[in-house]
């Protein structure tokens with residue numbers, strides 16, 4: 001992926017800062033969404049946790065997957081999404097707001113940590129898409145159980161191999177869907193705790 005591809009008439013298609021889903025801002029490329037279709041289809045997930053809700057575009061997409069498959073869903077952000085999005089017709093009818101927690105994801109007494117530590121249902125998919133992906137990836141994998149999956153967004157932009165290799169080695173995390181992410185130029189990377 002090169003920045004050059006994001007200019008010109010197709011900017012709406014490739015630039016994750018310009019993308020919407022159902023009219024709701026989502027900071028993802030379309031190929032980032034396809035990778036979740038694959039994960040939900042091939043894993044029997046019990047819980048999905050998203051760090052970094054922003055305007056809840058990805059949250060709504062993930063929650064629709066979870067709702068369909070009876071998977072628990074939590075999304076966290078220090079800031080509340082605009083009401084026009086969190087209380088949009090679709091989000092309201094799916095009761096998305098009940099799954100949103102306004103808090104600092106690094107608050108040790110927050111719902112994010114309580115959920116990571118105490119959640120009984122596995123496998124979990126934990127998504128690092130908040131404001132500090134490097135710290136998120138250094139923190140959250142310590143709470144995974146065998147079979148859980150962790151993902152980071154903005155790969156090679158906000159976080160890269162040098163930022164993850166120690167944690168990956170120490171915790172015995174195995175790359176998951178790496179070739180697929182590379183092939184479709186997804187900005188996500190995933191690992192599974194063995």
Ligand SMILES: C[S@@+](CC[C@H](N)C(=O)[O-])C[C@H]1O[C@@H](n2cnc3c(N)ncnc32)[C@H](O)[C@@H]1O
Pocket residue numbers: 025026027028051052053054055056057058059076077078079103104105106129130131132
């Ligand atoms: C990249 S955006 C999330 C994009 C969203 N997942 C999507 O795909 O549309 C990052 C979000 O992380 C939030 N954030 C930054 N630091 C945070 C923290 N320590 N705790 C909770 N949220 C945080 C910001 O407010 C921002 O909304």
